[in-house]
Amino acid sequence: MKSALICVLFLLCAIGVFGDAETVSVIEGESVTLHSGVTEVQRIDVIEWRLNGNRIVRISGDTIKTNGAYDDRMKLDKQTGDLKITNIKTTDSGLYKLEITSTRGSSEKTFNVSADPSFDGVTVVGVTEGDSVVLHTDTEILKDDEILWRFKETYDIAKMKKDEYIFSTYDNIADGIFRRRLQLDHQTGNIIISDITLKTSGLYEVDVKRRTYTIHKAFNVTITDRLNRLTVKEGVTVTLESGVTELDRDDLVRWRFEHEVVFAKIDKMAGISSIYEDVPDGKFRGRLKLDDLTGSLTITHTTTSDSGLYHIDITSVRHVIFRKFFLSVSCLNDVTLIGPAFGVGVGVGAAVVLGVLLVLVAACVIYYRHRKFQLVTRRDMEKSSEEVLECCSGGGVL
Structure with missing residues (x-):
């Protein structure tokens, strides 16, 4: 009786009754290989894979038979019996069961595969x-x-x-x-x-x-691009563009300054938008704005201490985007460089500078014309004086 019970227990363990199915979680578009656990399949072995109870592939010797859900995205390793699923889809989710039968006995393995919808691989x-x-x-x-x-x-x-x-x-x-x-x-x-x-x-x-x-x-x-550079005057408002028109539902956006800790973050999945005004050193307190739609960052009332390297990281299961910006804030009347990666609130200042330049040009033109008129008048007066002297010396005057 005791020996019979031991035998039954051994058989139950062999077919995996006491072992729960191996849980395999992947993202749609990824690839996964389910291992048979053997290093080499013998010619007399029979290997069979089933999905939700339906046979999808069977190998016996050199013969492979496929059925049902088995397609070009599934590859069976003839040497080991491993099953590889490439570019996995949500419809591939389910219970995969491996059965290996040989003269030495039989064994089973079960995998609970879950493919979450997400991206293209x-x-x-x-x-x-x-x-x-x-x-x-x-x-x-x-x-x-x-x-x-x-x-x-x-x-x-x-x-x-x-x-x-x-x-x-x-x-x-x-x-x-x-x-x-x-x-x-x-x-x-x-x-x-x-x-x-x-x-x-x-x-x-x-x-x-x-x-x-x-x-x-x-x-x-x-x-994607090279380092974005911007030079602005102190006091203006500048926007560092994320480069995307709209964040995805699972995007995580992080803004960093000079490789330091994160000072602004958007977690779309959690629905949280945060600005950490105490870092770095509280320099941005009350002057930062985050665009929840695009992830772009706006700095108001810029100061020279805002100069430096800014990083934005946008990560999700679909993509990872890194961008860098070098911002230079000057207290001098420097000309502002404007590029597609930036938005700068300097319209009034630019208009003032342009007006001053126009006045200077107009003044130069007036001065040039006035000076030219003086030179012409002087030459005419000298010419008239010479003519009078010639007449007097020739006795032409009574």
Whole structure:
């Protein structure tokens, strides 16, 4: 009796009755690989994947049969039996069940896959040339997770495995374009690429490999523009434009000054718009305005202490945008430079300057004409005097 009970318990464990389904949460458009747990499938093994009870693919020897939901986005690894789903859709959500049958016995694994609606699979990251960018794994890193970062599908640029104390960056690849530019966050697995150039822009991918599945993410890092520069007079109002016409519902906007702490933030998901007037050093107190629609920042009554480097970070699951502005506030009567990234409230001052310039030009014209008239009159008088003297010397006057 006892031996029979042990046998039953063993069989129940083998088919996974006592093990809950592995929960796999991904974003629509991402890719995920569900691992079979075997390193190599034998020719006599039969592997079958089911979705919500319906068979989608079966492999036996060299024969693969597909059915139902299986399409070009699903790839079955013949060697291991792993199932990879690329560009996952919300309709792919459900309970995936793996059955492996062989002469050695049978085993089952179950995955509860949830795909949240969001974006098209590749996060677009806009960054200013020369700036730094942080690419996020966006998942809690477990001790036995293995993280691998790639550039342009060819170059491995970073690897992390906590349980083996592996925290490596490979900045000598691709002719050294990443030399001294890569940094790996040992807690989150995020990678930081500094001093972005045209050569280091492009497609970045990360695989977060776990015991039973792997999450794949992709980022397209593009250079949006160069540093925006602006020079204004003290006292004017200036607006630093976010570069977007309307924020998305899950955007997080953060404004920073000179690489310091965040002094303004918009969290669209939480419906919160915040200005932290105590930082940095309370210099902006009562002079900041945030546009909740676009994320643009307005500074009123500018002072020379407002001069410096401003950063805006806009992040969501769809995109990551970084922009930099260099603002120079002068107490001199400098000419204001106006560009598309800025809005400046200097209309009255500009009109005054223009009026003064017109008056000066008019005065110069009047002076020139008056001076010319004096010279002409003097020449006429000298000519008349010479004629009178000639007449007198010739005896032509009685």
